[in-house]
Amino acid sequence: MDVIICPDESRVGALSAATVAQVAATVGPRVVIGVATGSSPLATYAALAARVDAGKLDLSQASAFALDEYVGLPVDHPESYHDTIRRTVTEPLGIDPSRVYVPDGDPEGLPTAGQRYEAAIEAAGGVDIQILGIGTNGHIGFNEPTSSLSSRTRMTTLTARTRQDNARFFCDNIDEVPQHAVTQGLGTILDARAVVLVAMGEGKAAAVAAAVEGPLTAMCPGSVLQMHPRVTFVVDEAAASLLTMADYYREAHQSRPAWARLDA
Numbered sequence: 001m002d003v004i005i006c007p008d009e010s011r012v013g014a015l016s017a018a019t020v021a022q023v024a025a026t027v028g029p030r031v032v033i034g035v036a037t038g039s040s041p042l043a044t045y046a047a048l049a050a051r052v053d054a055g056k057l058d059l060s061q062a063s064a065f066a067l068d069e070y071v072g073l074p075v076d077h078p079e080s081y082h083d084t085i086r087r088t089v090t091e092p093l094g095i096d097p098s099r100v101y102v103p104d105g106d107p108e109g110l111p112t113a114g115q116r117y118e119a120a121i122e123a124a125g126g127v128d129i130q131i132l133g134i135g136t137n138g139h140i141g142f143n144e145p146t147s148s149l150s151s152r153t154r155m156t157t158l159t160a161r162t163r164q165d166n167a168r169f170f171c172d173n174i175d176e177v178p179q180h181a182v183t184q185g186l187g188t189i190l191d192a193r194a195v196v197l198v199a200m201g202e203g204k205a206a207a208v209a210a211a212v213e214g215p216l217t218a219m220c221p222g223s224v225l226q227m228h229p230r231v232t233f234v235v236d237e238a239a240a241s242l243l244t245m246a247d248y249y250r251e252a253h254q255s256r257p258a259w260a261r262l263d264a
Contacts, residue, residue, distance in 0.1 A: 001225070002232040003212060003249035005240045009200050013043025016131070016234040018262035019196045020048060021057050023129040029061040032128045034189075036067050036141075037084045038166075040133030040198045049092040059093045063124050065117075067132070067141040068183035069105040071155060079169050080105070103153065103182035113182045114153035121188070130192035134199050137161050138207045138220035142183035145219045149227075151185030186224045195231040197222070199239040208235055209242035 006012045024031040035041070051057035066085050075082040082102045090100050101120050104113040121127060132140050139145065142156050158166075163177040170176035189195070199208050211222030212233060225231045240246050 001212065001228075002253070003240075003243070003245075004232065004234045004253050005243075005246060005250055006234060006236050008236060009043050012198055012200055012234050012236050013047040015262055016041075016044040016196050016198045016232075017047030017051065019194075019232055019234070020044070020129055020131065021051060022262065023194050024057065024059070024062070027128045029058060030063070031059070032063045032065065032124050032126065033059075034067065034127040034130030034132075034184075034192055035064050035085060035089050036131050036133050037081050037088070038133045040200060040204075041131050042088060043200075044131060044196075044198055045088050045092060052092070052094050059095050061099075062093075062095055063099040064089055064095055064101065065121055065124070065127060065184075066100075066102040067130075067189075068181050069103040070178040071105045071110065071180035071182060072107055072178050073105060075102075075105075103184075105182055110155055110182070113155070114185075117153045117182070117184070118188065121191075127192040129194040129196065130189055132189070132195060132197040134197060134204060134207050134211060134222045135162055136165055136203055136207055138210055138222045140186070140189060140197070140222045140225070142181040143186050143189075143221040145221060147186055147218060147221050149216075149218055149221075149224045150187040152188050153182065153184050155180055155182050186221055190224065190228055192228075193230065195225060195228055197225065197231065197233050198235070199233070200236045202238040202241060204235075204239045205242040208233065208239050209244075213244060 069081045073080040103117050144159050163174050166177050167174040210220040216223050
């Protein structure tokens with residue numbers, strides 16, 4: 001596991017985008033990217049869009065798979081992840097909309113939603129790099145504490161804390177936040193060939209510390225990433241404030257040989 005500690009949000013975005021671009025350059029034009037929603041990845045998407053606009057990155061043949069979707073929100077609802085991914089990923093990165101996939105949150109399709117999404121990921125050849133954020137309670141995707149560490153795509157019930165955290169997207173009204181979502185499972189996320197997790201702010205510090213340095217436990221779903229062979233945490237100073245090995249992570253990053261450094 002690599003941990004990169006950055007001075008600010010802009011640098012978090014630049015280095016996480018460089019990680020994605022590095023994988024895309026290795027895989028080729030048909031790279032498959034796993035995309036997350038929420039505030040944390042926005043700086044990453046902005047930095048990727050800047051690369052696309054500058055002609056340094058072409059994602060026109062890429063595929064994208066969203067981590068999750070609320071149950072019961074129409075796909076054109078401004079806070080549905082179908083619409084959020086369209087605004088923040090598909091359009092700014094120039095990805096063909098027909099190659100962008102979001103779980104089916106329609107209640108009528110729930111019995112087979114997970115199975116169909118797993119099949120779509122498999123048909124695309126698997127995810128080459130998964131972008132993640134992390135919740136204040138350690139969730140990744142909508143895998144809440146006590147989720148099975150080998151779980152697959154399925155419907156989950158959101159905790160009160162997650163709904164409260166997400167109420168800011170619903171005019172601070174928790175009653176408007178859906179209680180259920182369809183999410184990639186922790187086992188599904190671990191199948192990605194590479195993972196980059198971004199986190200910013202003091203509010204994420206406890207979750208980051210638990211995921212990176214705590215025990216492997218279902219009570220902190222993000223800790224399952226300790227089992228992944230190629231995962232990079234890109235965090236700002238505030239999110240890194242509870243890491244006991246922070247000085248070591250800084251030293252390890254600064255002492256990388258030239259061939260291993262990211263071109264941000």
